[in-house]
Amino acid sequence: MRIDVVLPCLDEAEALPWVLDRIPAEARAIVVDNGSVDGSGDLARRLGATVVDCPTRGYGAACHAGLLAATAQYVAFCDCDGSLDPRDVRRLDDALGNGADLAVGRRRPTTRGAFPVLLRIANGELARRVRRRSGAPVRDIGPLRMAERTALLALAVPDRRSGYPVQTVVRAARAGWRIEQVDVDYHPRIGRSKVTGNVRGCLTAIRDARAALAS
Incomplete structure (x- = not known):
C-alpha cells in the first residue's frame, strides 16, 4: 500500500463500518484505539483494519501512535466519526502529486448542522492566526491531511492533544x-x-489549539 490512513478512534463503533468501507483500494486503514469501551478496536479488526492500541488519551497521542505504526510512503489522517469520507484522501493525493508537501482538507459542510457555529467561528479565527504567524495559506485547520511519512516524522510534532493539527x-x-x-x-x-457536541468540548479543543499555536 502506498498510503496509510490513520484513524484516531474513541468509541466510534457506530461509524466504523461506514468509514472503513470507504478506504481507497490503494490505502490501508490504521485504527488507533484511544481507550474505547464500546468494542471499537475489536470491530475494526473484524472489518480488516490494522489496529493500534494507544492508552495515552489525546487526539495528538493517537495521531502520533498511528504515524509510528505506518509504513507506507504517504500518511493521511482522517476522523473516524463519519464526518469525512476517506475516499477524499485521493484528492489530497492529487495535490501531493502536483507538488504540494502537505495537503490539508478544507471542510465544506453538506448540511447546516454538520459544522457547529461555535467551532466554525473559532476555527476561522484560529486559521487567521496561523496564517499571520506562519504564512501558511490555510482557511481551515481541518482533521484531514496528508504528507510523506518520513517528512512527517522529521517534523517531530510534540502536541498530544487537540493542537496536533495546528x-x-x-x-x-x-x-x-x-x-x-x-x-x-x-x-x-x-x-x-466527544468534542463538538457540547460547549465544554468545543472550548477545550479551542484552548488546546491556541496553546499549540503559542508554543
Missing part, C-alpha cells in the same frame, strides 16, 4: 513546505461527539 501546519510552514488546501465534503458525524 502544530503540524505551523511546523510544516516553518520548514518551507508547500501547503495546499483541498475542498472536501463535511457531513454530520455518526453518533455522539
